[in-house]
Amino acid sequence: MVKILISADMEGATGVTWPADVLPGTPQWERCRSMFTSDVQAAALGFFDGGADQVLVNEAHWTMRNLLLEQLDERVEMLTGRHKALSMVEGVQHGDVDGIAFVGYHAGAGMEGVLAHTYLANSITGVWLDDVRASEGLLNAHVVAEYGVPVVLVTGDDVACEDALGYAPEALKVAVKDHVSRYAAVCRTPARTAADIRAAAKQAVALAGRRDPVVGGPYTVAVEFDAEHLSSAATVVPGVDRIGERKVAYTSPTMYETIRTFKAVTTVVSAAVEEQYG
């Protein structure tokens, strides 16, 4: 029995290059949802082609209600909606997942890359995990490693694929577009990217298989903000200390706690952002 989890984010989806493309409620988002769904569907079909028995999709973008369930293969199950213990990789913690795919992933805050960010699009300008600049892919790869689950496939722009070489060197990678600027890319069509993703996912099943859980803690995370008051706000979270004018840090014994504290920091910081002046 092989079960694959797909963590589906939207900024790295086919055709997406602009904030409105990923902002729920806009006409552009409506259009881009189907290209995003096409990427996820292609990955799922490829996993079934390769011999997977179960595919669970976890929505990981914004309010986590973007994908068109009605366009997915009937064998797919989808976890939709927000407020989940492990957020973008929810579902990995039950001991029954053999491999995870990061579909639609993107470069981290402060890096080059289409719609590059780490959780908060503007307020966070950099995240470091043990002094290594961290994307969402890198953080989530460490979380799933703690559950013994390998990353088998990563899709996104070419920069996201390059980033994945660092945290999941063995995973199959599919670049659906080539980065030109934060808001521009040379995009390939959904028909083309679906074929590429499906073929890679089929091969990626061979990489699935539970590993020994990585016990690598304690982990230290540093987060840099675009304004001074946000680092002050973040220290409301117990264990989070200011280490600079716009920078905080904390240490956690496990990745599970690391990611949950990170979530607390982003929630508190979001609440401290004003519409004008940030």
Ligand SMILES: [Zn+2]
């Ligand atoms: Zn993201």
